[in-house]
Amino acid sequence: MQNQQISRSAYRIIMLVLLAVLFLAVNMFSNVMFRSARVDLTENSLYTLSEGTAEVVSQIEEPITLRFFYSEELATDYGRIRTYAGHVRDLLEEIRARSNGMIRLEVIEPEPFSEDEDLAMSLGLKGAPTQSGDIIYFGLVGTNSVDGLDSIPFFTDEREQYLEYDIARMIQNLSRPERPVLGIVTNLPLDTGAGGLMSAMRGESLPFMIYEELRNRFEIEFLEQQFQAVPTRVDVLMIAHPRPLDMPTLYAIDQFVMRGGHVLAFVDPHSEVSLTAGPNGDPVRGYTEQSDLGPLLESWGVNYDPTEIVGDRALAQRVRTGLDARRQESDYVIWLAVPRENVDTNDIVTSDVARLNLGTVGHFTPVEGATTVFSPLVTSSEDAQLYDVEYVKGGPKPDDLLRNFDPAEKRFTIAARLSGPVTSAFEGPVDEAPVAPEGAQSPRKSQDKAPPYMAQSEKDANIIVFADSDIFDDRFWVRTDSYLGERVAQPIADKAVFVMSAIDNLMGSNE
Structure with missing residues (x-):
C-alpha cells in the first residue's frame, strides 16, 4: 500500500515536470515560429496596418x-x-x-x-x-x-x-532619392512678394512667407502660363490665381490629372493680393482680379461662379474705419476669420487648422451626377450671403455691407477635396499651339511633348480647390519682424499650415 502511494506521488511529480517542459517547449517554439504573427483584438484595429x-x-x-x-x-x-x-x-x-x-x-x-x-x-x-x-x-x-x-x-x-x-x-x-517637385502656375508675385518684379530688380525682393516655406520643403518649378504638357518630373501642380489660360494649357492640365497627377488649385473672384502687391501698394503689373479654370472645374465635379463673393456676418473680421481722429472698428463681412468649427477636422489637411483669415472669397458646389466625391474642407457659417463681384469692386463701406444683409441660412463651401474617377473635359487632343500676344516674346513651352490623349483618369483623382488667392498674402496671416537681419514670422492664422499640409498630402500616393 505504501509503495503504491510512493509510486503515485512520483507519477504526479513526473507529470508536472513533463507538463512544465512541454509548456516551455511550446513557448520557445511559438516565439521562434510566430514571432511576426499578431492578432489585433482592439475595437478599431489600432495595431493592424491599413x-x-x-x-x-x-x-x-x-x-x-x-x-x-x-x-x-x-x-x-x-x-x-x-x-x-x-x-x-x-x-x-x-x-x-x-x-x-x-x-x-x-x-x-x-x-x-x-x-x-x-x-x-x-x-x-x-x-x-x-x-x-x-x-x-x-x-x-x-x-x-x-x-x-x-x-x-x-x-x-x-x-x-x-x-x-x-x-x-x-x-x-x-523612399524618394530626391526632393519632390512642385510645379507652380500663377499670376501672383510669390517669389518676389509685395513690390513685384520692379522691387526684385532693385534687389528689394521679399518673397511671400508661404513661398519661403515651399522652397525649403520642395523643388520648385515655375511653369509659364502657356504650355503644352506638364513636365513628367512634377509630382504636384499648384495653380494659384492664374491669368486666363488658353485651351492648349487647360488641356495639358486636364491630361496631367488623367495620368494620375494631383492638383491644388486656388481661384478667386476678386484677388486682394493682386491689387495691392505692386510697387507702393498699387496693383501688380499685368494683374488679374478674377481667376477661373474654365471647363476643368466642371469636369472635376465642381461648380464655381467667379462673379459671386461670400459675405459672412458671423465670421466677419473686425477692421478699422474712419479718419485717424475718429478711428473705430467695424465688422467687414467680406473678410472672413474662419474658426476651427468651420473646417473639417477629420481631413488630414485641415486637422491642425484652428483659424484662417480670408479676403473676398468665392464658393463651390458639387456638380449633380459627378463621378467624384465632393468633400467640403472650409465653409462659411449659415449667417452668410452672396454679393455680386461688381458691387464689391465699387468699394462698399463695412456699414453698407451690413445694412441690407440678408443671410441665405446655409453654409457655402470655400475649399473642398475632390476624389474619384474623372472624365476629360476634352473630347480629343487639342493641337493648337500656344500663341504669344502681338509684340511679346514666344512663350516658353514645356520640353515634355504632349502624351497621347486619355478620356478617363487611369487612377482616382485627388484634387483640392480653394476659392481664394489671398491665402498667400502675408498681411492676412503673419506678422514679420527683423532679427539680426533675418525675417522672423509670427503666425496669427494657419494659412501656411493649410497650404503645406495640402501639398504634403497630395505629394503622397493615393495609398
Whole structure:
C-alpha cells in the first residue's frame, strides 16, 4: 500500500515536470515560429496596418532606418504617454515586419546628459519637461541611404488618430532619392512678394512667407502660363490665381490629372493680393482680379461662379474705419476669420487648422451626377450671403455691407477635396499651339511633348480647390519682424499650415 502511494506521488511529480517542459517547449517554439504573427483584438484595429500603408511599405527599394526615441523610465509615472508609446512601438514593429527587411528599427532611450540625448536634440526632436525638471523624449527620426532625414519631433495626443498616416508619409518621403517637385502656375508675385518684379530688380525682393516655406520643403518649378504638357518630373501642380489660360494649357492640365497627377488649385473672384502687391501698394503689373479654370472645374465635379463673393456676418473680421481722429472698428463681412468649427477636422489637411483669415472669397458646389466625391474642407457659417463681384469692386463701406444683409441660412463651401474617377473635359487632343500676344516674346513651352490623349483618369483623382488667392498674402496671416537681419514670422492664422499640409498630402500616393 505504501509503495503504491510512493509510486503515485512520483507519477504526479513526473507529470508536472513533463507538463512544465512541454509548456516551455511550446513557448520557445511559438516565439521562434510566430514571432511576426499578431492578432489585433482592439475595437478599431489600432495595431493592424491599413492596405495603403502596407502598399507603401512594400514599395520601398532602398533601406530606411527608423529611430524611435522614448524615455521609458522617465515616463513610468505618465500612464497616457506609456500607453501611447506602446501603441507607437507595436505599429513600428508591424511596419518593420512587413518591409521585407528594407526598414531597420532602433529603439533608443535617451537618458539625461547622455550621448543619446545629444543625438535626439541634434536630430530636431523636442522633449517635454516634467514637474521634476526631467525631459521626456517621445519622437521618431527616419533616415535613408542618401542622407535624407524626416522626423516626428514629439508624438502628441492631438495627432494620435493620424499616427499611421504620419509614419507612412515619413516612409514614403524617405523612399524618394530626391526632393519632390512642385510645379507652380500663377499670376501672383510669390517669389518676389509685395513690390513685384520692379522691387526684385532693385534687389528689394521679399518673397511671400508661404513661398519661403515651399522652397525649403520642395523643388520648385515655375511653369509659364502657356504650355503644352506638364513636365513628367512634377509630382504636384499648384495653380494659384492664374491669368486666363488658353485651351492648349487647360488641356495639358486636364491630361496631367488623367495620368494620375494631383492638383491644388486656388481661384478667386476678386484677388486682394493682386491689387495691392505692386510697387507702393498699387496693383501688380499685368494683374488679374478674377481667376477661373474654365471647363476643368466642371469636369472635376465642381461648380464655381467667379462673379459671386461670400459675405459672412458671423465670421466677419473686425477692421478699422474712419479718419485717424475718429478711428473705430467695424465688422467687414467680406473678410472672413474662419474658426476651427468651420473646417473639417477629420481631413488630414485641415486637422491642425484652428483659424484662417480670408479676403473676398468665392464658393463651390458639387456638380449633380459627378463621378467624384465632393468633400467640403472650409465653409462659411449659415449667417452668410452672396454679393455680386461688381458691387464689391465699387468699394462698399463695412456699414453698407451690413445694412441690407440678408443671410441665405446655409453654409457655402470655400475649399473642398475632390476624389474619384474623372472624365476629360476634352473630347480629343487639342493641337493648337500656344500663341504669344502681338509684340511679346514666344512663350516658353514645356520640353515634355504632349502624351497621347486619355478620356478617363487611369487612377482616382485627388484634387483640392480653394476659392481664394489671398491665402498667400502675408498681411492676412503673419506678422514679420527683423532679427539680426533675418525675417522672423509670427503666425496669427494657419494659412501656411493649410497650404503645406495640402501639398504634403497630395505629394503622397493615393495609398
